[in-house]
Amino acid sequence: MSIFDGQRLDASALHLDxxxxxxQRYSDKYFVNIARLLGALNAQGYTYAGSHGRLPAEQSHGLPIGDMEVEMQWFTRRRGTTVVAGVDVALAVLRRxxxxxxGERFIPTADRLQVWAVQDGDTVAYHGDPLQVQPVLRVRGRYRDFGPLETVTLGFLTRASRIATNTYQILQASGGKPVLFFPARFDLPSVQALDGYAYFIGVQRYNHDFDAQVQPFISTDAQGEWWGGVGGGTTAHAFLACFLGDIPEAMVTFARHLPPEVPLIALVDFNNHCARDAVTVAWTMFQHYRAALEANKPEEARKFKLFGVRLDTAGDLRDASIPPLGSPELDLGVNPRLVFAVREALDHAWEHWDLPPRWREEARRYCQEIKIVVSGGFNPEKITRFEKLGVPVDFYGVGSWFYNNHGPTVTDFTADVVRVKVGDRWVDMAKVGRRACDNPRLERVW
Structure with missing residues (x-):
């Protein structure tokens, strides 16, 4: 699966078309046309007879162009360091x-290729010079057999590496605080397995580099299909609407019907009064928690352990928990002031509860252990600002930014033919401005 377990993804688990x-339905037509033309030239017995090539006539004339074997290399043009993902999928495409x-019979020839690749989770660097790239994949073989697969393999590498690298950068910004993977609604269902896998690779790379133990959190089962993850989540605004905006009643019902393994996280921005509703939910849940413990039902009590509250205030609203200061950055959406207000309210809520003395310490722990999850417009810049200010966030929920592909996050991969085989020799034949490059992380796959 990656450098972290030394395994490659099984092609049969990918469920691709x-x-x-x-x-070649997914291949750029010019690649398809070239492959068909080379096949036709081979059938005609055509050999090279041109006079403007780079090789002298005594080396080039008579070469069977239709069967030309080439060396191709795949690399990224994202500046800086890229966390590579999608390699195993690209290899599966080449293999299958x-x-x-x-006619209607496909003749596989993957066994005639020579293939080198890095592992998913490896990193490569690019500093803007296309003569100094670090290939993630190198293939030698008859061009017309694998050339049309350039489109598909580049697509998998580009998308997966972008998400893996963006994940890594978000975790750097959060200082290793968990980041929930919430982008499923912003793209097609068919990409969820790849996207979730790429996120998983990014998390693993961060853990590897920083000796951390950040856990991956995905929102759909499909996102975990390739690595064994299972979707999880909090509650939705739609659920609270079904309960007429009664957040405590909704959460009590949620707790009663779901197993205790499901983290109980209350969405508290529905009524635009996060601090008040967070405290109300905490008090309601604590009463059920206490009753179960007093009845000597510890497993039942676990159901009512409020794991966290989530703030998802819209970017054009000021939550009623904070007074206006006249600045959109300070007043609107999920901002530092709001998080501090909710944390303060939860930490001291137990002080105002009517409880027997023996329950007061338990109530204090209950309130102060409640986590705060934030979502809505978070990206590395916003997370960095929150962390710099010491905002008491425990989890960040991030959505569309995982797909960001603008400016410094552009992760386009490309592939070049850099050598051709002439007799028994591999001859440099890259276009001007490119050359065959090496990467010590490349390893022979087959």
């Missing part, structure tokens, strides 16, 4: 879809 990939068609 192998028939469509083999039939390299070949050609004879």
């Amino acid at each position: 192998w028939e469509g990939i083999r039939r 879809a390299t070949g050609y068609w004879e």
Whole structure:
């Protein structure tokens, strides 16, 4: 699966449209046309007879162009360090879809390729010089058999590496506080397995580099399909609307019907009064928690342990918990002042509860152990600002920024033919401005 376990993804687990990939439905047409042309030239017995090539005539004339073998390298142009992901998927595509068609019969030829690749989770660096790149994949073989797969393999590498690297950068900003993966609603369902896998790779890379133990949190089961993860989540605004905005009643019902393994996180911005509603929910849940413990039902009590509250205030609203200061940055949405207000309210809520003395310490722990989850417009810049200010956030929920592909996050991969085989020799044949490059992390796959 990655450098972290030394395994490669099993192609059978990917559930890709192998028939469509083999039939080149997803390949740029110019690659398809080139492969078909080379096949036709081979059938005609065409050999090179040009006079403007880079090789002298005695080396080039008579070469069977239709069967030309090439060396191709895949690399990223994202500046700085990229956490690589999507390599195993690209390898699966090459292994299952390299070949050609004879009528309606596909003839696989992947075993004739020579393939080198890094592992998912490896890192590569690029500093703007295309003559100094670090390939993540290198293939030697007959071009017309695998050339049309360039589109598909680049697509997987680009998307997965972008998400993995963005994940890594978000975790750097959060200082290792967990980041919930919430982008599923912003793209097609068919990409969820790849996206969740890329997020998982980014988390693992962060843990590897910083000796951390950050846990991945995904929102759909599909996002965990390739690595064994299971979707989880809090409650939704729609759920609270079904309960007429009664957050405590909604959460009590939630707790009663779901197993205690499901973290109980209350969404408290529905009525735009986060601090008040967080305290009300905490008091309501604590009463059920206390009753279960007094009845000697510890497993029942676990259901009513309020794990956290989530703040998701819209960016054009000022929550009633904080007075206006006249600045959108200080007043609107989920801002530092709001988080501090909620934390302060929860930490001291127990002081105002009517409890027997023996329950007061338990109530204090209950309130002060409640986590705060924030979501809504978070990106590395906003998270960095929160962390610099010491805002008491425990979890960050991030959505569309995982897909960010603008400016410094542009993660475009490209592939170049850099050598051709002439007789028994591999001859440099890159376009001007490119060259064959090495990467010590490349390892022979087959």
